[in-house]
Amino acid sequence: MKPHKWGFKFFELCGISGFAYKLELYSDQKNNEKYRQKGETDLGASTNVVIRLARIISRNKNYTLYFDNYYTSIPLLAYLFKEGIYSLGTINRNRIPNSKIRTEEVFNKMERGFFNGICWNYNDVQISVTAWKDNKTVIMASTFAGEKPLGKGMRYDKKTKNRACRNY
Numbered sequence: 001m002k003p004h005k006w007g008f009k010f011f012e013l014c015g016i017s018g019f020a021y022k023l024e025l026y027s028d029q030k031n032n033e034k035y036r037q038k039g040e041t042d043l044g045a046s047t048n049v050v051i052r053l054a055r056i057i058s059r060n061k062n063y064t065l066y067f068d069n070y071y072t073s074i075p076l077l078a079y080l081f082k083e084g085i086y087s088l089g090t091i092n093r094n095r096i097p098n099s100k101i102r103t104e105e106v107f108n109k110m111e112r113g114f115f116n117g118i119c120w121n122y123n124d125v126q127i128s129v130t131a132w133k134d135n136k137t138v139i140m141a142s143t144f145a146g147e148k149p150l151g152k153g154m155r156y157d158k159k160t161k162n163r164a165c166r167n168y
Helices: 045-056 074-082 104-109
Strands: 010-014 020-025 064-067 086-090 115-122 125-133 137-142 152-157 162-167
Touching (some): 045 074, 104 137
Antiparallel strands (some): 010 020, 086 137, 115 125
16 A cells, blocks of 8 residues: 555665665575675564675774664574674664563553663673653664663653753
8 A cells, every 4th residue: 555566675874974884685595505704694574674784894893783673682682693794773672582671561550761771691692671651652672782870861741831951
């Protein structure tokens, strides 16, 4: 039901400046084993895109890779960490194995700014998963960042109809 069903899909690796450093045109054939380099594992279609684009990132140089929940999975975070690349991404609750994160129902009862975090080892990699309530629950997984340090931020409050400073 899209207005224009046909088109191209591009995946990009961009820097902090916004410039694209690597570009990949979507092709289902890229998930074929012959396109993987030696030592690369098959983690699924969306995560394999990240692995292919990250080939040009220097290893063990404190580079950080950010991505959204379409690409994020716990095995991907562990793989990148073992390759010497820190990573962080929003993640869907169903992609977290044996999740100890509180349920959506619990978060809905809490006020905005409430958070819950856990850390655990996955294949000898320390991974931090933090969930917090904003307009809705946001879950983030990372190999280098956690729930602390807390800071303050200005947010618009619909009830009082003004900006308020809150701890986050």
